[in-house]
Amino acid sequence: MKSNMGSADKIIRVLLALSAAVLYFTGITSGTPGIALMAIGAVLLVTSFLNFCPLYTIFGISTRNKK
Numbered sequence: 001m002k003s004n005m006g007s008a009d010k011i012i013r014v015l016l017a018l019s020a021a022v023l024y025f026t027g028i029t030s031g032t033p034g035i036a037l038m039a040i041g042a043v044l045l046v047t048s049f050l051n052f053c054p055l056y057t058i059f060g061i062s063t064r065n066k067k
Helices: 007-025 031-050 054-059
Strands: none
Touching (some): 007 031
């Protein structure tokens, strides 16, 4: 797996995952939509820690700085 995510992309993904967790645990979202939101948040969090997004590879996108 070749890294294809930049710093800003990782920060945004972590913030979105934290927002999803806050919405779920405060009871704003619940049931199936809440679980779906948590699943999406988990995927965002995992991809940000791995520095790799499979969808970016499929579409040929890279937000990583070229040095």
